[in-house]
Amino acid sequence: MQHIKSVLPSAHMPDASAWDVTYFRREIPELNTWRVDDNAIWRHRHLLLEYIRQRDVCAGCRGFEVCPKEGDMQGFVQVLEPYGGQLTVRVRRCQPFREYHLRLRLQRYVVEAGGLPQDTSFRFENFPREQRQKYPRLVRFAEQFAETYEMGKPSPGVYIFGPPGVGKTHLMLAVLNRLQERGIPCLFVRSDSIFDRMRQIIADNGDLESLLHALSTAPVLGIDEFAQERANEFTLEKLFRIVNHRFHAKLPTWFTSNYAPPDIYRRNGEDLLDSVGPLRSRIMQMSKLAKMDGPDARQRNLQSLT
Secondary structure (H helix, E strand, O other), X not given: OOEEOOOOOOOOOOOHHHOOHHHHHHHOOHHXXXXXXXXXXXXXXXXHHHHHHHHHXXXXXXXXXXXXXXXXXXXXXXEEEEEXXXXXXXXXXXXXXXXXXXXXXXXXXXOOOOOOHHHHHXXXXXXXXXXXHHOXXXXXXXXXXXXXXXXXXXXXXXXXXXXXXXOHHHHHHHHHHHHHHOOOOEEEEEHXXXXXXXXXXXXXXXXXXHHHHHHHHOOEEEEEOOOOOOOOHHXXXXXXHHHHHHHHHOOOEXXXXXXXXXXOOEEOOEEOOOOHHHHHHHHHHHEEEEEOOOOOHHHOOOXXXX
């Protein structure tokens, strides 16, 4: 990291002599914690005044896309530190910068993961009223998560299961769409599409690791139609790798499935592979379980030509 030992006042900065040591101690309480003496504070007054100015700019941050900082300071935050009896400032990338570029990186995989243009139309506002009334606790949890989740905060996901057409995907997309609006990087995948894409990447000698990394580390991941893909050793190995990483990193993962957790990846009463048991165990520990039921809404307005 770059260390800056002195910063000259810019033309538009007020004269640092207008502030005394008391001002700097009040504005930067760490100086008292570090037991920095008055002489050191006064020697570094120009550095400290610039640090305060940069800090105040960052305090009003509305996202990296509209960063008001000048030149190559955009996307950086200053960190004040004591160093050998002096004060130094190092710079590091700010969180809004990291989130912005993470959103760009995840956006690359939206189509590959089965995303469709109409996915953005699924909102809480148009979630079926009858299902909202039938599952108030689930909808309330989903809305609260969508409105309050902060990136990097450990949080359980939700495993929503039930028959087709009861609003499972709608509710999960409503959560992810709201998170996107709030600037929280997240990724939505359809189980069958993502594994087909993985096979294609391998066949084309492409970079499968970057896709697996994105799925494993996305701040919030939604997996639709879970356990409904053509399960085999390849798909289960990749899936276990993704879920296992997210489980240990405490990254929230939302699932929708036609299958209750005890029934995933089973055939004739037996697990398809030895990895299914550990996979099931992790999913049940990292998720709140919610069953949705009701008639298939997709069949309500069918039109017959006979």
